[in-house]
Amino acid sequence: MTSTRALPDGYCVPVHQSLTAPILLAGAPRLATIANGTLAAGLGVGLQLWGVGLVFWIIAQGICVFAARRDPQFTEVLVRHIRHRSYYEC
Template sequence: MLDGYEIPLHRSLIDPLLMAGAPRAAAIAIGTLAAALALGLRLWVPGLVVWLAGHSFAVLLARSDPDFLWVAIRSARHREHLSC
């Protein structure tokens, strides 16, 4: 790198994509499941509980590792390789 030159790097290029603190894919999946319960089956309270508990759990896990969902998917796919 030459002295005197710098390239601005925006945070949006390196930060994970989160929706209300949860990974985007997890938030969409939890919201779809809760909407199916609430709107499709007309179970309003269980749908709200599923959404609130699921989203809160996803936010809690995303605070420690924003890519926890992809790590869980990958580890489930390669389970036999890492077993003793």
């Protein structure tokens, strides 16, 4: 329920959506897009496997876009998951 009282001057601050939205490039997080592009360029230019590099980029970018639609911060979660050790290993 919202209050109908008027606020004094200076107490109403608009929050723009761009301040809270994640930074995405081509629908995927910036870090993942740069990593995909770098690996694809390495395959294409370094090994001269242009077709393999293009196919790799399309598949990897598609997977990252799919994951970003579910959770835009999946790269941060993945990095944290890899860093932390499992305490209940047998």
